[in-house]
Amino acid sequence: MADKILAPLPDGLGHFGKFGGRFAPETLMSALEDLEKSYREAQRDAVFQQRLAELLRDFVGRPTPLYFAAKLTKYCDGARIYLKREDLAHTGAHKINNTVGQGLLAERMGKTRVVAETGAGQHGVATATVCAMLGQECVVYMGEEDIQRQSLNVFRMRLLGAEVRPVSSGSRTLKDAINEAIRDWVTNVDSTHYLLGSVVGPHPYPMMVRNFQSVIGMEARQQTIEATGRLPDYAIACVGGGSNAMGLFHPLANDHEVQLIGVEAAGLGLDTGKHGASLAAGSIGVLHGTKSYILQDEAGQIRQTHSISAGLDYPGVGPEHSYYKESGRASYVAVTDDEALEGFQLLSRQEGIIPALEPAHAIYYAATLARQLSKDHTILVNLSGRGDKDMHIVVEALRVQL
């Protein structure tokens, strides 16, 4: 059983087992077919791949380091903790890996205009950055609630030449920003590429974004072997839509000795209903073009979510994570706002690294797990972004607590 090789997924229609697919308005179906075709051609095109590799090296700053968190390890007095430093990538988060890839793809398809959604603002900034570099018109949809929470990133996007359009519908967060980005794409589909930022949405997005993010796991796998002589016992990452986690997990999927753990946002607590834990507390449904675990009410309406981190404040999750959950390949846990704040401060004080609030969820869980394990275990954590953007949220949250 430990040697079981996972079949390459998704299938031809974008299904990961019973999840995934292409539940999209007909207006987008041809565009999705074209996108898939262009992506598959680009995958086989040596010139495209070389340009992508060069930009990942020279523009993004890859490979990002693997860092042994010696002091945090000593503090936890258990398993050895290694951090994959995606916070050191250009723009301060893993999101840029995908935006460079899709930006080049948009250029290849002759699309001169790019639209994107953003929650925390990291994907919006990464998209605006790549569009500036490639000379593409860029429009970013962002919920009004998130604009309030992440005003610094709004300014960064505007500085980079992007137009940030506030979204006032629904819960005014990431989910609604995706709705508006899709509505824009439906209207301007001939000229526009929708640069979706996570492993969600209709096929081919979950596959394509996973593959662009897999550079994280491929590097980390090799780096961990070089540093420790073997694979890690655990690989841990936070999960909102799930792109940084899938980027870490996918290259490790057939290494069955590695336990994969995704950490969702428990917000104010799973029992309060105010959280973003689709896998831990949701049920199967269709949202934004894909079948996966989602948070919905008894009538199938999408529920409002809550997390202190805008990037995890989303009522769905990538279909491949749902597949990993059902097949048992990965397990999913949830960490509350307060616990994430604890993880945030812990890493800052122990290692001199201020994490974003999203990976602070993973840090908290990893530290808790490390304490229960012996010193001969290793834990690999994806530190998916840095915390500068979260300063005023943390200031506010800690003042309330103190």
Next chain:
Amino acid sequence: MSRIGAVFATPQHKALIAYVTVGYPSIEATLQVVPALVEGGCDMIELGIPFSDPLSDGTTIQRASLGALQQGVTPKLCIEVAHKLHQMVDVPLILMSYFNPLLHYGLEAFCAASSEGGVDGLIIPDLPPEEGVELERLTERYQLDLIYLITPTSTEERLRLVAARSRGFIYAVSLRGITGARETLPADLESFLARVRDITSQPLCVGFGIATPEQARRVVNIADGVIIGSRIIEIVETSQQPASAAQAFIEQIRNAISPH
């Protein structure tokens, strides 16, 4: 032939289909407006089940959906309203819903309840034929027409796919975009509809953006019917006498496209 199919059986007759969001601004309003629309000359009624994330819809239907949800409208209630309307009016009723509320209800349970309630067909804007196999099987079993959509961006291959799989009629989206009344329809509308006509003899009804008698007349020059939604909602929400205002509007459209 299904009740929907029978609408297209009279030569030269052009079908007029009105969309209303169930329960907006209230259930009572829906129960008054729909009979008035039929009185005004509608051949079919499309009853919209409100959804929290209507990504094919413009601001008017978004507003109506949110308003209906705030009234506590659920898919179950929508089927009950359809059942009441079925006893009040003698035209085919079509439920429009995004896929998730159906999936959550249970596809078979939804089809069974709809059929029992006198519903004749379903329109699911985020369900392309590729994902529709199971629902096609169930709608067939419960004698419902599953109506698929085509758009100006559909390739010839996709037009053939939709034409082969749609039941009742084909819903042709007039434009690249979302629902909502427009000042003008796209210049390539005729060439798009002609492209569809070349491929299929199935009845063809055109929706999205249509708000005036002139636009409706232009559409039925080629198509078999016209679908009007957002404009009706705007009339209902701004009028002191919603039912009679909606009826008067529909009479204008009816007169513009063909005699009742």
